[in-house]
Amino acid sequence: MEEEFEFDFNKDAQNSVERYEEMIRNQDQYFFDAQAFEYIIDNYIEKNDPVKALQVVEFALNQHPYAAVFLIKQAQLLLFTNQVDKAFAALEKAEMLEASEADIYVLRGNIYHNLERNAEALENFEKALGLAETTDEILLQMAYVYQNMHDYENAIVYIKRSLEQNMENKDGLYELAFCYDILDKQEESIQFYQEYIDNDPYSYAAWYNLANSFHKMDLFEKAIDAYDYAILIKENFASAYYNKGNALVQLDKYAEAIEVYKQTFEYEPPNADTYCAIGECYEKLERMDEARSYYKKSVKMDSKMADAWFGIGVTLNFEERFFESLHFYKKALELDEENPDFWFAIADAYYKLGQIEQSVEAYYKVLEYNPLDIEAWLDFSTVLYEQGKLVEASETIAEAIKNNPEAAELYYRMVAYLFALGQTQEAISYLETALTTDPEKHYILFEYLPQLQDNRLILEVINKYIK
Structure with missing residues (x-):
């Protein structure tokens, strides 16, 4: 017996699910219109039960064999349950029934993207672009494919096209920030977000990304101002508080940073x-x-x-x-x-x-692990020097200079060790290099070996450079 059930979405959508489950219990056949089936399928998808959703699709296709929408849903569910070949087959059938349905190509593009068959993914998304009413999500998908190919320049082009169509797309704004970051183009990033904010001054995501770009360029005051705008628009924006705290730390404003970090606890655990x-x-x-x-x-x-x-x-x-x-x-x-x-x-x-x-x-x-740590070289050589290992101390500083040829501190320290070793000529030669590199730091020499303040030869050389 086949009982007809007309679907009235506004009246009682849930009724269709109950009727379907009753049909299964009774091992019966009821008729549902296409809209009712869509609702039942979506209900199981929302409940994260793809197996039951696929069963409903089978019933739907029996009753509505020419409705491409169910083949597309079937492909989505097959993909979700890792049945890729069957998903492709369902999309083939859907395309034969309704070749102008954009979702077919979007889904196929996603499958190819997951398989890292990037050219085929782009080809399908391109087809979808020509058919879909709204294309901002498709453009964003294309940007993801370009990211997959490490072609961040093209990814930026597509993200911007997507954002032109949908200013509200927060994902697009964050992805754009990611691409600019990878390419280390913070200036371009700042320019883009500033122009974006001119058009949409209440976009907390744009203010937040602008702040992050300022932060990366060490413009911490500007970053803090932009974080403040993001927080003003979205009071519970925990990440903005956290990053603002980080910016305050960079400015040595530790007490303020503590307060800001603690504010995050009001909005997230x-x-x-x-x-x-x-x-x-x-x-x-x-x-x-x-x-x-x-x-x-x-x-x-x-x-x-x-x-x-x-x-x-x-x-x-x-x-x-x-x-x-x-x-x-x-x-x-x-x-x-x-x-x-x-x-x-x-x-x-x-x-x-x-x-x-x-x-x-x-x-x-x-x-x-870090041969550029000048403090570590100096401290290490001090330990050796204090153990009476003068030669090792000087050899350590020689190695340090090799790794850090611009560091005046190392040359001044070498002067002290060479004097202690009685190698006066060599010491003077290092002193001249030190004074050429940074004459202001000559006091380091006397801090380390105060007795050198009375050394006439050293004072003559220093005076030559200081004057």
Whole structure:
């Protein structure tokens, strides 16, 4: 028996689902019009039940064999359940029935995109462009394909075309920021977002991306202003508060940054990154108990937060609890074993504990991972010098200069070591290089070896450059 059920969407849409489920229970055949079937299918898709949705499609195609819409839905569901070949076959049939249906080509383009068959994906999206009423999403899909091909210039072209049609598309604005970032074209990015804001001054996403571009160019005041506009438009915009906090940190405004970071908790649950960032601010303000408390909150939330473990160590080091600090530095190192900052802190802690051999080993690690760290070279050479290893200290600085030929500090330090070794001529030669590189820093020499202030030869050379 076939019972007819006419679908009245406004009257009771849910009724169609109940009628369908009743039909299945009774192992019966009811008739549904196409609109009712669409609603039933979408109902199961929303409930994340693609198997039941596919069953409904089968019924729909039995009753409406010439409706391409059900073949397209079938292809979507087959794709969702990883039946790619069957999805292609369903789209073939749909195309035979209704070749002017844009969704066929959009879906096929998406499948090709997933298979990284980029040329075929673009070809299908291009077809869809000619058929669809609204094309902003299709243009964005094409941009994703170009991103896949690492052709970010073309991706930008398509994202902009998409945004021209739909100013509200937040995804487009974020993708554009991503492409400009990859190409390191922050100036172009800033120009685009400023023009965009002229047309749509209430776009919080545009203000946010503009702020991020300013941030990347180290224009922190401008970034903060733009974050403020984003927050003004969208009060619960947690990411804007967080990034504003980061910008304030760059300006050494730690107390303000703490307040802004804490505001994120009003709009999203606290997370380990924000706790760690607050900890760092308290650390910079030398409020070590509060810093440690936030670092601990961070690792409690995420035990893999290396920076927070390290931060706990830094607070203990500040209190001269060197042995305890080592424990936390090592926890950080377990999570990020090539981090030169962690090795530097460990080298320093061992040195302060009088464990010179371990300190030296750690310094070697620092400089292996970051040979551009001038402070580390200087500190390492000091450790060697204090152990009476004058030759090794001078050799270490020679290696440092090789890696950092512009660093005047290294040349001044070399002068001190060469004088200590009695190699006066060579010392003078290095002193001249140091003075040529940066005459203002000559005081470093006397800080390190105060007795050189009475050395007539050195004073003559310095006066020649200072005048």
